[in-house]
Amino acid sequence: MIFRQFRQENGMTLVESLATISLFAIVIVLSSTTIFQIMGNEETVSRQVSSTQVANIVLSDLKSQYNDKDSSICIDDAFPSFSIEENSIGELSDDKKCITINDHNSSQALSIKVKSDTGTEVSSTWEKKRLKITKNINMLQNETDSDKEDFNDYIEGDDQNLCIIFTEDTKFIDYVNTKNGNSKNGCNVITFEKNAAFMNGLRLHNHINEFIVEDLYIFGDLTIQNHTHIYADNLFIIGNIHLGKGSITITENMYVDGNINFHPNSNISITKNLFTTGTYSAPQLSGISVCRVETLDDLSDCPVE
Numbered sequence: 001m002i003f004r005q006f007r008q009e010n011g012m013t014l015v016e017s018l019a020t021i022s023l024f025a026i027v028i029v030l031s032s033t034t035i036f037q038i039m040g041n042e043e044t045v046s047r048q049v050s051s052t053q054v055a056n057i058v059l060s061d062l063k064s065q066y067n068d069k070d071s072s073i074c075i076d077d078a079f080p081s082f083s084i085e086e087n088s089i090g091e092l093s094d095d096k097k098c099i100t101i102n103d104h105n106s107s108q109a110l111s112i113k114v115k116s117d118t119g120t121e122v123s124s125t126w127e128k129k130r131l132k133i134t135k136n137i138n139m140l141q142n143e144t145d146s147d148k149e150d151f152n153d154y155i156e157g158d159d160q161n162l163c164i165i166f167t168e169d170t171k172f173i174d175y176v177n178t179k180n181g182n183s184k185n186g187c188n189v190i191t192f193e194k195n196a197a198f199m200n201g202l203r204l205h206n207h208i209n210e211f212i213v214e215d216l217y218i219f220g221d222l223t224i225q226n227h228t229h230i231y232a233d234n235l236f237i238i239g240n241i242h243l244g245k246g247s248i249t250i251t252e253n254m255y256v257d258g259n260i261n262f263h264p265n266s267n268i269s270i271t272k273n274l275f276t277t278g279t280y281s282a283p284q285l286s287g288i289s290v291c292r293v294e295t296l297d298d299l300s301d302c303p304v305e
Contacts (some may be wrong), residue, residue: 058075163189166191173197175198197219224266244263251271258278
């Protein structure tokens with residue numbers, strides 16, 4: 001008896017093919033829906049982030065207007081979709097675009113909330129920081145014997161031996177006029193590891209490459225000649241500054257109870273603020289925060305960022 005063997009054919013039936021296609025279609029639909037949802041969420045988040053960034057720009061501009069002591073502060077016309085919802089600064093206009101300042105001298109915390117047409121809300125609260133002087137204000141007001149008593153704990157420096165490194169707070173009773181840093185007996189690097197006080201003025205001659213000090217106090221004029229460079233944390237001076245072709249670099253604040261005169265080729269760098277009672281006219285001060293006061297008693301009226 002002959003038995004016929006049937007070969008097994010590899011392949012899919014029509015029913016199996018239709019089922020596979022249907023399952024694949026379902027997977028594609030579900031995947032597409034998920035992808036579109038993710039893309040939509042990303043777009044929404046992107047819009048929200050962008051709107052929040054713009055709101056922060058609006059708040060920053062309002063704060064800047066306030067610090068400039070404008071009588072009223074307003075949202076710039078470049079941001080028509082934003083309005084002011086809440087504030088603790090003053091009276092809000094009917095269109096919610098401006099605030100009339102009640103009191104620039106208020107010491108309370110200040111707050112503003114802005115809102116966009118899309119519903120994005122951003123608030124900002126900040127303290128009105130004021131200048132804090134760590135040293136006795138009396139020694140900055142007048143050059144008197146009582147003021148100089150504040151430096152009783154300072155060792156007395158020898159201006160004939162400025163090349164040494166002063167490791168303690170040091171004061172110089174007499175007027176100090178340094179030698180040329182390139183001269184035979186001159187010193188082109190003068191270093192104070194702590195503070196220095198010059199009770200009757202200071203004149204730094206040419207080519208003193210580095211005059212390094214923490215806080216520098218000068219009662220009298222400060223004259224800086226060519227190619228001479230001062231580096232200090234704070235500079236307090238009751239007198240005038242005459243800066244030749246040199247430089248002054250201050251990492252904190254500079255206080256000047258007098259006038260400031262600069263050579264066109266000089267340079268000044270102040271990390272924080274310049275406070276002065278006198279006149280100043282120099283391109284070197286561009287970009288530096290300057291607070292002009294009538295007397296150094298008024299320093300507390302200077303807002304500090």
